[in-house]
Amino acid sequence: MFTKTLEICEVGNPILRATAEPIANIKNNEIQVLIDRLIKTLKQSKGVGIAAPQVGRSQRLLVIASHPNTRYPYAPTMAPLALINPQIVSHSQNTEKDWEGCLSVPGIRGLVPRYTCVEVTYSDRHGETKTTEFTGFVARIFQHEYDHLEGKIFLDRVESTLDLVSEAEYLKLIKNSNLE
Numbered sequence: 001m002f003t004k005t006l007e008i009c010e011v012g013n014p015i016l017r018a019t020a021e022p023i024a025n026i027k028n029n030e031i032q033v034l035i036d037r038l039i040k041t042l043k044q045s046k047g048v049g050i051a052a053p054q055v056g057r058s059q060r061l062l063v064i065a066s067h068p069n070t071r072y073p074y075a076p077t078m079a080p081l082a083l084i085n086p087q088i089v090s091h092s093q094n095t096e097k098d099w100e101g102c103l104s105v106p107g108i109r110g111l112v113p114r115y116t117c118v119e120v121t122y123s124d125r126h127g128e129t130k131t132t133e134f135t136g137f138v139a140r141i142f143q144h145e146y147d148h149l150e151g152k153i154f155l156d157r158v159e160s161t162l163d164l165v166s167e168a169e170y171l172k173l174i175k176n177s178n179l180e
Contacts (some may be wrong), residue, residue: 003033005041011105011153015053020060020149023087026127031122032063035082035125038063047064047103048075048152054104055154060085062145066138071101073174075137086122086146089131091115097163098137099170100144100154111144111163114140 002105009015034057042050046069051062065080066072095113102108117135120142124130134142144154160165165173 003036003040005044006037008041008045008047008050008054009056011155013056013104015056015058016104016148016153017151018053018058019151020051020053020058022060022133023123023157026084026123026125031059031084032125033147034061035063037150038082039080040063045103046071047143048072049102050103051070053148053151060149062142062149064141064145066141070171071174072137075135076115077084077173078138082125083120083122084125084143086120086149088146089119089121091119092117097159098140099174100140100146101167104147105153105155108180109165109167110154110158112140112144112157113159114143118142 034052038050041055042063042065048066049064052059061084063082065082066075066078068075078095084094092115096116097111099109099112100112117133118139119128119133121131135139
């Protein structure tokens with residue numbers, strides 16, 4: 001079956017500032033198709049995470065799929081994981097600042113503080129309740145996408161406008177750091 005990609009909403013679209021609604025019927029075909037389309041959209045965009053509000057759906061659904069790429073050369077590899085109605089159960093006291101970008105905020109990168117470890121409960125696409133712990137880069141992806149469900153974007157978390165750079169300058173930064 002051919003799965004179509006979805007159009008990504010960009011900063012300024014009001015859906016990105018709304019709190020997403022819980023999903024009641026996870027096994028509904030519409031939700032299953034949305035999961036598949038989010039995964040396809042994520043792969044095509046070469047992103048590492050996407051949330052339903054980013055494609056105009058105010059639903060508590062996100063997909064994380066870490067993999068090394070030009071923007072995140074040291075990212076670990078993981079299969080796409082759909083998390084439905086996720087909740088943060090606990091988090092580390094430690095935070096770490098690192099670079100983030102967003103499919104909904106093209107061309108901009110920012111240094112964002114995030115917890116280094118989060119424990120999360122969620123339902124998988126089969127309706128089973130899961131609890132897992134994300135650490136490091138995957139914890140960062142989860143928190144970034146979870147923010148979308150809460151009506152926040154990474155720009156809200158940047159501590160100073162001095163921590164913002166263009167995508168082109170960011171790519172120069174990581175290229176130079178790889179040479180050292």
